[in-house]
Amino acid sequence: MAKDHPVDVWQRPERSGVGPKPGHSRHGIALAAIGIADRDGLASVSTRSVAASIGAGAATLYRYLKSHDELVEIMMDTASAEYDLGPSSEPPGIQLLNLAHQGRAIMHRHPWLAPLLLTRPSLGPNTLRYLERALAALQPVDLPGPAKMQTVAMLTAITSAYVQNELAAADSGNGDGVALARSKYVAEVLQSGDYPLLANALAGQQETGIPDKVFAGVITNYLAGAGVAVATVSD
Known part of the structure; x- marks a missing residue:
């Protein structure tokens, strides 16, 4: 994933990717990442591990997030809920x-x-x-x-x-x-x-x-x- 400012994720529509209609959501991705972090630590949270957790390819997350920092951003916000x-x-x-x-x-x-x-x-x-x-x-x-x-x-x-x-x-x-x-x-x-x-x-x-x-x-x-x-x- 490319380097972007993490707050950028909140300035984009939920489904901002191109190609086939996305079959996941930021919330679902965040929950999957939180589950990995809770069990194995934050260092274990990667594009590949999260994608595998939701049954998708690593490239799929590009439709939702532009960087690992954005992934951490939505994890933190989901925990705040x-x-x-x-x-x-x-x-x-x-x-x-x-x-x-x-x-x-x-x-x-x-x-x-x-x-x-x-x-x-x-x-x-x-x-x-x-x-x-x-x-x-x-x-x-x-x-x-x-x-x-x-x-x-x-x-x-x-x-x-x-x-x-x-x-x-x-x-x-x-x-x-x-x-x-x-x-x-x-x-x-x-x-x-x-x-x-x-x-x-x-x-x-x-x-x-x-x-x-x-x-x-x-x-x-x-x-x-x-x-x-x-x-x-x-x-």
Whole structure:
């Protein structure tokens, strides 16, 4: 496939190829590619592997996509369709926390997604709907538009980085053991009294071993610093 800017795919009609009427869709191609990436990693997603997955020749994908980057673009946008973007009457901070929890779950279902979101955000229709929903949550917050966009972008970035750390720990084969060893080490070091500021900063932190609570604490602290208060998170 030739090199093209990935957002070009959204500026072309769905069926833009020449020749016989295409028998597939971008959505179907994206789902096939996601299935490969979920199972074998993003590096295994190629024109040939995706074409084989949908029962077509590699050249068939030229009727739908012009580059591998466009393929990744539609994969990312299709994953964004997994958000529940229904309206909510909850306070802005709670709505954003809910979106962050959903994002974390989606990135765990698709481990290849988190690194991409930090380096090449998608601009497809599902992604734009997510941005519109997040900005709707921020409507009552007294922040200028650019600051709201930055708040949403950082929410995604923090969630992506958090998930990458979780996945890296899991891949080590001893994630829980490493976390417990680190916690024990830090506790022993703090007892020396040599690091009073660090001890104060860590006092009352979320319980280890409860990932959802720890993640909620991270997001809540970020949003508070961004000027978006989050009510007490229920257990």
